[in-house]
């Protein structure tokens with residue numbers, strides 16, 4: 602149903618005819634016990650069904666819903682009552698102001714992952730024809746944000762899941778972002794040697810036995826997007842091991858990780874020979890993202906500026922105050 606005219610059309614649903622106001626009130630009651638945001642959820646779901654903005658629901662509360670819309674709304678409300686994330690019900694999530702399609706084949710992008718985007722942008726000047734690889738791209742959130750912000754860069758997103766790569770490709774096409782492509786690949790296997798300015802990843806990093814996997818939205822997300830071995834470090838370890846040979850000298854590896862994994866990830870990067878290793882905290886104060894740089898050919902103590910491919914005129918700690926810098930946690 603399209604916004605506007607269809608919403609205003611009187612329905613002929615007989616006994617099932619309800620107004621927007623009545624439908625929302627019923628949904629709020631139905632969701633009250635399971636959702637902390639019952640009112641908002643109801644409005645988002647009805648807006649989705651009617652193809653209109655939430656403001657229109659408030660502007661025309663007495664409008665009748667046709668039976669088809671009523672039924673579709675009731676089904677979505679029931680799925681929400683069972684705990685399904687709103688983003689999967691509407692197949693939409695905003696990330697970095699991009700309207701992304703998400704499906705149960707993709708992780709629902711998290712706001713804190715925007716810190717990862719900020720960190721890459723701080724290392725890649727706007728006019729730079731950098732080559733950026735986003736490993737474990739999911740819906741393409743990180744790759745698409747970077748490609749949009751750095752139009753001269755070439756961005757490659759990869760994912761083990763063909764379905765996720767397909768969603769990411771669809772997002773790129775719908776958003777008209779052309780300097781990005783997506784492939785199916787296991788970690789960095791498909792990346793050519795010594796050709797990437799930045800390898801960035803928000804990989805799976807949850808431990809297999811983590812009790813949070815049985816709670817909230819994550820119950821509905823793909824397990825392979827969340828879980829990485831008994832300690833959650835398997836894919837982070839793989840990326841730290843594979844990235845050095847695929848980065849240009851001076852290139853960056855930038856990894857999101859769990860709030861309690863900062864020390865382990867710094868150790869992985871040190872072991873793999875990275876320099877300039879540092880960790881950034883999120884707004885909640887948790888260590889959330891760690892980066893390291895492949896030493897340049899002439900040797901890199903970790904205290905020098907990035908080489909030409911990444912020079913931005915900004916100091917190496919331009920991503921913000923580091924939570925930990927290499928050398929402070931040994």
Ligand SMILES: C[S@@+](CC[C@H](N)C(=O)[O-])C[C@H]1O[C@@H](n2cnc3c(N)ncnc32)[C@H](O)[C@@H]1O
Pocket residue numbers: 707708709710711714736737738739740741742743759760761762765786787788789803804805806825826827836
């Ligand atoms: C935490 S999700 C991140 C998705 C996206 N980057 C985001 O931030 O919304 C991790 C992604 O890594 C993918 N993945 C898991 N194991 C992988 C592997 N071995 N190689 C490539 N991708 C993998 C999953 O399919 C999932 O899409």
